[in-house]
Amino acid sequence: MDELRDEVQKVFRAVFDDDQLVLVDNMTADDVPGWDSLGHLNLVIALEKHFGIRFATAEISSLKEEGQNTGSLLALIKSKTSM
């Protein structure tokens, strides 16, 4: 999971243009400057490209729902990759 976290963190840093961003499980969109509707769209595109995966419609919308955080995102990506 650490390798996966590092890779997802790379994507976050690139999308939100923050080289110091550290990904922790309880982070939400409110904790990341720039994670608005545009940032979310860019994040989905970048994650799908980086990992060669495809999110379902419900998965994309659920990522910003109450109770969801980067831990949920990591688990979702893990379920779609071999990492």
Place this chain on the structure above:
Amino acid sequence: MTSTALYLDLLKKSLTGTLFHQEPDSDALLERFMPDFVRHYIRGSAITMLPLSRMDNLQFCVESVINNGVRGDLIETGVWRGGATVFMRGILKAYNIADRDVWVADSFEGLPKPDREAFPLEAKAHSSPVMTKLLNHFAVGIDDVKKNFAAYGLLDDHVRFLKGWFKDTLPNVPITYLAVMRLDGDFYESTRDALRNLYHRLSPGGYVIIDDYGEKSWTYCRKAVDEFRAEQGIDDPLFQVDSKCFFWRRSTGSPLAEGNRPLA
């Protein structure tokens, strides 16, 4: 397939970026459609945002007016990278048609800003971060559009550019007759201005295609069309290309073709 059909099929797939990639599902929910839309069109190499179903419809309309001798030029209002108009020119050239022009009408500066009080949904869409920062209001410069025509070997004297807002350019456009008018200006006023200034030039048997008639979440395009049809007493049936795009034929003949469904 004939060589003409093969060329037009290849041209369509090239312009839509579907030779090697699947096009986005325009009926998918926005959450899924938008990432695919950005990847395929905005950051991709497709020259048109029209899905293949709409390119097929455009081909049907142009071939119909050629085969039936319907007099007039072809126009698209709102062209983005120009792909649909490149295709129009390609069809004319493939059939050795030399007496019709293709008109390419656009601001080439992106979508106009809608009035916030009159058109709140459009104003919200126009000012959204995705529209302003990512889609750049769909602005593509006229030189880039000309380059796209040239890349396909289709930039010649039969391609006529109309640069500016439709309310300024269309009233005095030197077009006598139109055979196909494809309206893709997205918003209410763009659609209304195109209909008001062009429809009286459309020959009987010609076609009007409305790209966003079925789109309700961010535009009042449908309202502009419905109002115009009511004002003008137009009762030619509307036919559905897909969930968003509709068209009608200015005639009493039936344009019904395979895959086109009458509006319920």
